[in-house]
Amino acid sequence: MITFDARGPIVVGNWKQNTTRDEAVQLAERIAAEPVTGVQQAICPPAIWLTSVRDALAGSEIELGAQSVSAFRNGAFTGELSATMVAEVCSFSLVGHSERRHLMGETDTAVNEKVRAALDAGLAVVLCVGETAEQRDAGTAEAVVARQVDLALRGVERNVGHLAIAYEPVWAIGTGRAATAADARDMSSWIAGVASRLVRGPQPAVLYGGSVNAGNATDLFEGPHVTGFLVGGASLKADEFTAICRAIAPGD
Numbered sequence: 001m002i003t004f005d006a007r008g009p010i011v012v013g014n015w016k017q018n019t020t021r022d023e024a025v026q027l028a029e030r031i032a033a034e035p036v037t038g039v040q041q042a043i044c045p046p047a048i049w050l051t052s053v054r055d056a057l058a059g060s061e062i063e064l065g066a067q068s069v070s071a072f073r074n075g076a077f078t079g080e081l082s083a084t085m086v087a088e089v090c091s092f093s094l095v096g097h098s099e100r101r102h103l104m105g106e107t108d109t110a111v112n113e114k115v116r117a118a119l120d121a122g123l124a125v126v127l128c129v130g131e132t133a134e135q136r137d138a139g140t141a142e143a144v145v146a147r148q149v150d151l152a153l154r155g156v157e158r159n160v161g162h163l164a165i166a167y168e169p170v171w172a173i174g175t176g177r178a179a180t181a182a183d184a185r186d187m188s189s190w191i192a193g194v195a196s197r198l199v200r201g202p203q204p205a206v207l208y209g210g211s212v213n214a215g216n217a218t219d220l221f222e223g224p225h226v227t228g229f230l231v232g233g234a235s236l237k238a239d240e241f242t243a244i245c246r247a248i249a250p251g252d
Contacts, residue, residue, distance in 0.1 A: 002063050002091045002124045004164040004205040005040060008227030009248040012126060012166075012207065013043040013235025014067060014094060024049040025056045030238035032060035036245035040228070042092065043235065047081055050089045065126070066093040068100055071113035083114075083121035092124035092162075094230075096152060098170045102132075108151035115152050115163075124162040126207070126230065127152050129191070133171035141169075145187065146194045153198050164205040165191055166230040172210030173232065184208040185223030192225045214243035221248045 004010055019027065024045050031043065042063035045053045054064050066089075070080035086093055095118060096111040106114075111127075118125050129148040131141040149165065156163075167187050172179050179187075188206045195204055208220055209230030220226065228248070234240045 001122050001162050002042075003162060004124060004126075006203055006205040006227055008040075008205060009038070009221070009245075009250070010040045010164065010205055010207060010228030011042070011241070011245045011248070012065065012094075012164075012228070012230045013041075013241050014097070014209075014230060014232050015043065015045045015236060016067070016099070016232065017046060018236055019046065019049065021049055021052055025052050027236065027238055028053045028056040028062075031241055032057050032062055034238070034242045035061060036242060036249050038250040039245045039248065041245060044094055050086075054089055063092060064090045066090050066123075067097070068095065069093045069114055069118050069121075069123070071110060071117050073117070083117045083123055086118075087121045087123050090123065092126060093118050094126045094128060094166075096148070097128045098130055098168055098173055102170065108148060111148075111152050112154050116155055119156065119162060124164075126164045126166050127204075128166045128168050128209070128230070130168040130170050130173075130210075136169070136171065141187070142190050145191060149191060149194050150198060153195075156199070164207055164228075165195060166207040166209045167191055168209035168230060176211055179208070179210055179220070181219040181222050184220045184226055188223060188225040212244060214240055214247055217244045217247040 044065040044067045066086045069083040095114045100106045131144040205227040207228045207230045212229045213234045
């Protein structure tokens, strides 16, 4: 289980349902070949390529994560991967990504079950939260995000150094429309405040996700509570992923 340093910087690449096996291995090798000092780097390939990418990352400090885990320990759950299975290959998992919530129907209750299953299996967790465009326009963004964080962390009583919370406004994912630096800063501060009331001990790292690229990374990273990024499309290009990491590396 890895520890996410709340001081940052952290950059996690989510490859989603992309890459062939050869493409995944080559992408991992290219990222591993250009490590960025002072930045905690991690990637989440499709589940079917996890072992191949693990081998490609051998000897590097880049962490390997799953894109999701099952809430169930084992049993008749065709197509699912338990957290204990994933923990044999990975050090962490994403949980509650907006595409899982909105396309796959994952509820806040399911997200909570997955968070607890992952932590119990020895995986660290990147918990994803965020509002839709309609919720933001209605002025309920903070309430929506607070509810998601609250419900996801119910029953989680442990050192949350093994937890990062990724704010990903649904309206900015894969749209090319990123939140402004002020949007990212304000919601990250809100999330940090909500988390401080829910957990004991060290506070979780807060990441921003949503159309992050090398051009906007520096601006989005400003503020005391944005400690890194959850990167989607840009993580499928090794040069772009590395450039994002370099943009927020200490001393740069």
